[in-house]
Amino acid sequence: MITDIIIFIISSFINLITTILPTWQIWPTAFLDGISYISSQIAVFNFIFPIDTLFTVILFFISFEVAYMTAKIIIKVLNFFRGTGSGLDI
Amino acid sequence: MKNLTKIKYSGLLYGFIFAVVMFSFCFGYNVKATNQVDVSHTCTGSSSSGRQYNFWAFQPNVDSINSMEFTSYSLSNSSDITLYLCKGNINSSDYSANHACANGELIYSDTITVDNSSATHLFDFGQSFEMTIGDNYFFETYGTSYLTSPLFCSASPYTVFSYNPGYTDVYAFTDIRPAFNTYYDDEYVPVIPWTITPITPLSNAVIASSTTNFVVTYTKPSSTSIDDYVDFVLYDNNDNQLFKNTVNVTSTSGYAYISLGLPDGLYNWSASLYCKAYYWNTCDNTLVSTDTQYFKVSKNFINPDNICNDIATSTIMGEINCALRQSLYWGFYPGNGSLESLDNSYTSLKDSFPFNAFFGLTDALTDGISSSTPNSTGTLQMPFINTSGHYVMITVLNASSTPNLIGQTNTTLFRNSIAWFLWLATAFLIFLTFKRI
Numbered sequence: 028m029i030t031d032i033i034i035f036i037i038s039s040f041i042n043l044i045t046t047i048l049p050t051w052q053i054w055p056t057a058f059l060d061g062i063s064y065i066s067s068q069i070a071v072f073n074f075i076f077p078i079d080t081l082f083t084v085i086l087f088f089i090s091f092e093v094a095y096m097t098a099k100i101i102i103k104v105l106n107f108f109r110g111t112g113s114g115l116d117i
Numbered sequence: 118m119k120n121l122t123k124i125k126y127s128g129l130l131y132g133f134i135f136a137v138v139m140f141s142f143c144f145g146y147n148v149k150a151t152n153q154v155d156v157s158h159t160c161t162g163s164s165s166s167g168r169q170y171n172f173w174a175f176q177p178n179v180d181s182i183n184s185m186e187f188t189s190y191s192l193s194n195s196s197d198i199t200l201y202l203c204k205g206n207i208n209s210s211d212y213s214a215n216h217a218c219a220n221g222e223l224i225y226s227d228t229i230t231v232d233n234s235s236a237t238h239l240f241d242f243g244q245s246f247e248m249t250i251g252d253n254y255f256f257e258t259y260g261t262s263y264l265t266s267p268l269f270c271s272a273s274p275y276t277v278f279s280y281n282p283g284y285t286d287v288y289a290f291t292d293i294r295p296a297f298n299t300y301y302d303d304e305y306v307p308v309i310p311w312t313i314t315p316i317t318p319l320s321n322a323v324i325a326s327s328t329t330n331f332v333v334t335y336t337k338p339s340s341t342s343i344d345d346y347v348d349f350v351l352y353d354n355n356d357n358q359l360f361k362n363t364v365n366v367t368s369t370s371g372y373a374y375i376s377l378g379l380p381d382g383l384y385n386w387s388a389s390l391y392c393k394a395y396y397w398n399t400c401d402n403t404l405v406s407t408d409t410q411y412f413k414v415s416k417n418f419i420n421p422d423n424i425c426n427d428i429a430t431s432t433i434m435g436e437i438n439c440a441l442r443q444s445l446y447w448g449f450y451p452g453n454g455s456l457e458s459l460d461n462s463y464t465s466l467k468d469s470f471p472f473n474a475f476f477g478l479t480d481a482l483t484d485g486i487s488s489s490t491p492n493s494t495g496t497l498q499m500p501f502i503n504t505s506g507h508y509v510m511i512t513v514l515n516a517s518s519t520p521n522l523i524g525q526t527n528t529t530l531f532r533n534s535i536a537w538f539l540w541l542a543t544a545f546l547i548f549l550t551f552k553r554i
Contacts, residue, residue, distance in 0.1 A: 031451055
């Protein structure tokens with residue numbers, strides 16, 4: 028129940044931010060499709076270069092960055108409400 | 118005075134806009150569902166050399182036609198069907214003629230195949246045909262060879278019309294129900310298809326509850342919403358069928374579910390939507406099925422039902438221990454609703470600007486990489502001209518090039534070294550991420 032309440036507060040806060048933020052889409056669909064296409068084409072060169080390892084490394088790094096930045100933002104927001112820390116700038 | 122003038126001109130302007138809007142309602146194109154003509158009740162038919170001929174007569178109430186829709190109750194495709202659209206009256210010579218429109222004007226002819234992978238199939242003529250409102254027209258169809266499946270027409274929903282009682286095989290091969298609608302320009306309204314979608318448990322789910330609920334949603338064409346049913350089938354880890362249960366579904370859309378108590382283990386399940394026999398027992402077929410969903414039942418997972426299983430609750434200390442566990446569970450273990458709410462919020466945040474600038478890119482890259490399969494069959498080629506003067510692509514580098522040059526052992530070592538360098542580069546990037554904070 029306590030965790031539920033904490034999650035509810037966090038969800039409500041995120042929903043509030045989401046409501047305020049616009050939903051602009053920066054990346055054109057063609058560009059995102061292009062990324063998928065390029066990655067599939069690069070995979071062909073696995074015979075000469077360890078593309079499989081490269082893909083694993085990229086996915087690991089992206090996951091790390093996402094988790095790290097998320098944790099950093101959450102801590103900064105909490106510190107902002109506590110009145111401590113260096114502000115909300117990333 | 119100036120204000121009065123302003124009000125006057127404003128009134129004139131708004132009045133003009135209002136008049137234009139109201140005037141526009143008198144023109145334009147109104148879509149009317151009544152323009153959809155069901156001609157299935159005016160059919161007649163004949164046979165010739167085992168081929169089945171059928172005719173649908175109708176009088177159009179609009180001046181053009183561009184597509185037809187076939188409604189089927191089977192998932193097997195039809196064989197090639199010759200289709201004619203004629204103007205005039207059906208004549209008795211049409212019944213035995215090998216050509217259509219013996220006494221009418223041929224407007225359109227083509228050989229088509231009705232795709233029954235979905236319950237309805239729209240066939241587009243690719244053009245619009247001018248028609249005279251109120252005149253007599255008819256469609257004619259027949260199978261292109263013996264025992265092919267022509268479109269049967271029906272005088273009522275439960276009887277199949279045929280002039281071909283001698284060729285019982287034709288009946289056996291015919292599984293296309295005669296629902297046969299014509300649509301006019303820009304007025305096609307899609308019929309609700311037969312669909313079934315699994316809701317829970319989906320693949321990779323871990324069920325900690327003593328009961329597992331199997332839930333699907335379904336849709337059916339409204340015109341056929343009678344006594345159909347969903348079959349739930351459960352298999353163990355070795356694909357042995359453990360359970361099969363049938364749930365009747367009558368409405369055109371909704372949920373169907375069953376509940377089962379399952380022991381711990383790995384399972385998979387699927388559900389199929391069936392229609393009950395309408396006629397000739399040809400409709401008792403699977404219409405659509407869900408994908409197979411794999412899940413695990415593990416009641417040792419944190420669960421209020423069995424959280425005290427390993428505690429002797431007959432003793433006071435055991436009861437205290439159990440109460441403590443249950444209190445902690447009640448206090449700190451989040452419910453599915455909360456986690457779902459958090460997940461939805463997180464998804465919404467990812468889709469909002471400026472976060473979508475980052476997540477849109479990373480998601481596209483992640484999906485692209487995940488769906489790409491690296492293999493060692495690629496080659497690097499260069500163009501050459503052979504002795505006969507033709508351009509050819511000659512392979513200059515492939516998977517065996519490096520082993521031929523430095524040996525397989527060294528190639529493996531070289532490849533592994535590059536992999537380790539990639540991980541080292543990643544570690545350096547992560548170090549930089551920390552460093553710049």
